[in-house]
Amino acid sequence: MAANMSLKKNEMPSQDPNVRNKNFLEVALGYTEEQALDEAARCLNCKKPLCVEGCPVNVQIPAFIAKIREQDYEGAYQCIHETSSLPAVCGRVCPQETQCEQRCVRGKKGDPVGIGRLERFVADWHNSHTCEVPPRPASNGHKVAIIGSGPAGLTCAGDLARLGYDVTVFEALHVAGGVLVYGIPEFRLPKSIVQKEVDGLKDMGVKFEMNMVVGRVVSIDELMEEYGFEAVFVGSGAGLPMFMHIPGENLCGVYSANEFLTRINLMKAYREGSDTPLMDLRGKTVAVVGGGNVAMDAARCSKRLGAEVYVVYRRGMEELPARKEEVEHAIEEGVIFKTLHNPVSIQGNENGYVSGMTCIQMELGEPDASGRRRPVEIKGSEFELPVDCVIMALGTSPNPLIKNTTPGLEVNRKGGIVVNEDGLTSHPGVYAGGDAVTGAATVILAMGAGKLGAKSIHESLSAK
Numbered sequence: 001m002a003a004n005m006s007l008k009k010n011e012m013p014s015q016d017p018n019v020r021n022k023n024f025l026e027v028a029l030g031y032t033e034e035q036a037l038d039e040a041a042r043c044l045n046c047k048k049p050l051c052v053e054g055c056p057v058n059v060q061i062p063a064f065i066a067k068i069r070e071q072d073y074e075g076a077y078q079c080i081h082e083t084s085s086l087p088a089v090c091g092r093v094c095p096q097e098t099q100c101e102q103r104c105v106r107g108k109k110g111d112p113v114g115i116g117r118l119e120r121f122v123a124d125w126h127n128s129h130t131c132e133v134p135p136r137p138a139s140n141g142h143k144v145a146i147i148g149s150g151p152a153g154l155t156c157a158g159d160l161a162r163l164g165y166d167v168t169v170f171e172a173l174h175v176a177g178g179v180l181v182y183g184i185p186e187f188r189l190p191k192s193i194v195q196k197e198v199d200g201l202k203d204m205g206v207k208f209e210m211n212m213v214v215g216r217v218v219s220i221d222e223l224m225e226e227y228g229f230e231a232v233f234v235g236s237g238a239g240l241p242m243f244m245h246i247p248g249e250n251l252c253g254v255y256s257a258n259e260f261l262t263r264i265n266l267m268k269a270y271r272e273g274s275d276t277p278l279m280d281l282r283g284k285t286v287a288v289v290g291g292g293n294v295a296m297d298a299a300r301c302s303k304r305l306g307a308e309v310y311v312v313y314r315r316g317m318e319e320l321p322a323r324k325e326e327v328e329h330a331i332e333e334g335v336i337f338k339t340l341h342n343p344v345s346i347q348g349n350e351n352g353y354v355s356g357m358t359c360i361q362m363e364l365g366e367p368d369a370s371g372r373r374r375p376v377e378i379k380g381s382e383f384e385l386p387v388d389c390v391i392m393a394l395g396t397s398p399n400p401l402i403k404n405t406t407p408g409l410e411v412n413r414k415g416g417i418v419v420n421e422d423g424l425t426s427h428p429g430v431y432a433g434g435d436a437v438t439g440a441a442t443v444i445l446a447m448g449a450g451k452l453g454a455k456s457i458h459e460s461l462s463a464k
Contacts, residue, residue: 004041007110012117017332021303024186027329028092031114036121039114040068042106051115054103056448057084057155061100061115068118077126080119085158085201086151086447088127088193091120093184094444095323127196133203140164142461145229147214147402150178151443152235152434154201155450156457161204163458168229169201170212175266178237179435180443182262185297187304191265215405220430230461231429233453234417235446238396238435244289248346249392253279253354257290257298257393264301279389282306287357287385289343290393291315294440296326298391299335309335310385314342314362314375340364342375344382346390357385396440406430414439422456423449431456 013029014020020027031039043065051061059080067076080087096102096116104112142165146153149171157167175181177194202208214220214236223229241256243249260278263269269278286302288295291313302309311330313320316339320327331337340362347356361381364373398415410418410426416439417432419425425432433449435441 002041003044004038006042009042009111009114010035010039010117012114017329017334020187021300021333024304026190027187028120030124031117031121033121036068036118037071039118040065042113043069044105046105050103050105051100051113054100056099056444057451059084059100059119064122065113065115065118068122073122073125074130076122077130080122083451084447085155085450086197086443087119088123089151089180089189089197090444090447091116091118091123092189092193094119095442097324099444127193136203136205137162137164139166140462142166142231143229144168144457144461145170145223145227145232147220147232147234148172148178148236148434148436149176149198149208150180150235150237150434150446152237152436152446152450152453153178153233154197155447156233156235156433156454157206157450158201158204159451159454160457161201161206163454165458165461167205168207168209170209170214170218170223172211172213172236173266174210176208176210178235182266183258183294183297185261185265185301187300188297213401215401220402220406220409220427224429230464231431231457233423233450233457234402234425234430234432234436235434235450235453236399236402236436238398238416238440240397240399240415241392242394242396243392244343244394246343246345248348248354248357251346251348251354252352253389254346255389255391257288257294257391258396260298260391261294261301270305278305281389284308284388285386286310286389286391287312287343287387288391288393289313290395291320291322291339292393292395293322293326294395295391295393296322296330298393300330300333302389302391303330303333303335307389310387311335311337311339312341312343312357312359312385313337313339315364315372316340319364319372338385340375342377343390347384354388354390355386357387357390358382359385396435398436398439402436422459423453424456429460 045062064076064079101112146169176198180194241258286307288299341359345358349355361378362375365376368374423431431453434446
């Protein structure tokens, strides 16, 4: 196949914005075979592939793209799957633009190769064409527990299962997938995709224990001392929401983004007759406070539920931490951005429901410790924003339950579990990774931590 020297990557087909903002079907429709072959031809197959260095799980990117060019799509999938347990997930939600694609040499004079879009194409091809169950690895006689079935836990479980470990995943919710099922909306990541990945792990022999809140039902020490697990990997995520601590945050109609998205994504609370209904947002006005990917998800879900939606963010559009693609999708769908604004209080009516929010205008001052310019209030610029619902998307921190029920487990001042370079905690035999360590971060970074945990556990137990 001839090289494609076009400076532009193939556009991703997607639903029309005025159609998709009324449904929860997937927005991005995926490359056709013709588009995938055309995009794969843009890869230069560099001798020193910097894109691989930019991938937290070291997917062999030029190798899998070369397989696409040969039209060996199953071979391309197997190439990805050697280092990534969740190709169909990563192809959809990974921030490739700041990782592998940022390092692509084609990006120096035009668009980088659409690595994420090609990964999704390959994973979707595999899922629709392959139903063969691979043989289970031979048992090595060692038993490992995984706490949490998010991307860190699933990755660690998959890597250990391939090495013959008897792996049990303990999940607090009734469905496996962690943040992939409760945090990311259906229109970005269909839950059937996550279930397919979980089913693949079950086929490899991984066991899942649902509704198991470790720290309440059973402790880590009990898992090791009474149930015979030789090592434990904690991938319990960061599910404790943060608030601003401003007047009115306890009013009805104020949600954490964590609760709001969990109700929508996991419990389908917007459906008629739901056991855990959300307030009816049709014809209402919603303010989402924050500027990350979670804020975009909450805003776009609110739009689909019939609301007029504002994103209120204290810095400017250029400083939004959300993926550029997510911001563009939100704007296309009719979300209104009120940047350089910050809430100072929330008002309620006589029934205790939100009736408005007082905001203050901001300006950017000197850079803070993170290097971003610090937002500063403009005195006397307060104004009223009439809203019926406020969603706080300000980030999350690790739930303290594991820390409080595991003697000797060291955590930092933000509640993250402290680990060494091998992912080992201060508790013998207990490893940790992902958001439980770092606080809220990306799916692919959590997967990288899961891989490290599996590698370290294997090195430790195989030496016994």
